[in-house]
Amino acid sequence: MSRGRCASDADHRHVAKAVRRAGSSFYWAMRLMARERRRALFAIYGFCRAVDDIADEGGTREEKRTALSRWRERIAALMAGQPGEDPLERALGEAIDRFALARADFEGVIEGMEMDVEGPPVAPSMEEFDRYLDRVACAVGRLCVKVFGAPADTGRGLAEHQGRALQITNILRDVEEDARLGRLYLPGPLLERYGIETRVPGEVVRHPALKELKLGLAKRAAAEFSAARAALAECKEGDMRAARIMLEVYEDRLYRMVGSGFVSEPGGRFAKLRERFRKLAIAVRVIVGGRERARRAT
Incomplete structure (x- = not known):
């Protein structure tokens, strides 16, 4: 430093x-x-x-x-x-x-x-989609991994895989809300692959093929999470707890969305409390797990 x-x-x-x-x-x-x-x-x-x-x-x-x-x-x-x-x-x-x-x-x-x-982004090309992921998520990750103290090459890979995973998860979560604002972050080529011809956000969210498209994009997010997890395992230097908590929280969110068939969870005060307790449980698991690994290493 x-x-x-x-x-x-x-x-x-x-x-x-x-x-x-x-x-x-x-x-x-x-x-x-x-x-x-x-x-x-x-x-x-x-x-x-x-x-x-x-x-x-x-x-x-x-x-x-x-x-x-x-x-x-x-x-x-x-x-x-x-x-x-x-x-x-x-x-x-x-x-x-x-x-x-x-x-x-x-x-x-x-x-x-x-x-x-x-x-408002509407059905960007894959190149535009990937550039957007890099700018709004991976760039933030590249700043953070330097603070975490990760090795340069491994840290960059972690930032990029985890950044893409987190942002794709956010996009999947917010498809309907974004559509109400006239936004459609889902890539045009992906819409075409699933037979969705319209580019009108409000029509896309009502299309019967949308669920299959979301599952397909969720697979990419899952692959990025796996790559990020592998990169984390290679980070033997620095303090990676915050990165690990972020990964665990968002990966849990992705699999809950997939498990529910992308049906939105009920909102309200109790939903927010449940979400906070879920994050707290994940954080405790990461911290305790890190201490256990440290004890085994000694």
Whole structure:
């Protein structure tokens, strides 16, 4: 790890509070990390949340373009060694210096948000689909694995396989909700393969072949999870607990969707509580399992 700019404790507390208020599914997984790693992960999450909010919240397309362009400028300034202008920027500057985070990965995340801003995606090509997965998920993973301390080659493979697995799982979960917003992330070639000719999101979600298409895409996600799990097993350095918890939570979510035939689970307060307890159980299993492996190794 290199050393350079240091944010103040007050800056880090500000960022941590914002992450907790945002209700991240993985707040407590990040909390498990040693202080320097935890602070860097919170800063990365804060950046991702900031640009995601620009893409998803109100405002004209031009206003969103301008806001994302401003973030490109802010990242460029931080990469040039300039001090940050606010707590999040200062925390990011520290993380960049300490863990040698790559400008290309920050810009990749911004590009993913720009893809959403430029218009609701509707049945993209496979090339566009894979590029979107890389920008909105794998780029984030490439930032995180450096903080985790994973070996370079293995860590990159983990980031890319796990990023694709997580994002495909999200896409499968949100097909109907996205359709209501005029979005259709399912690739055009995949629709063709299953005989779905329409590209109107609301019609696609009512097509009788959609369930089979989802099962086909779920198989790709499962293969990516398997590859990510193999990469995790090769990571003998660093602290990979947060990555393992993320994998386990999302893989569980994928198999529950498949097992239910992609029927949405009932919502409401108790559903949220069940989901929290499920994540907690997975986190405990990962932590206890890690301790058992460490004891066996000694």
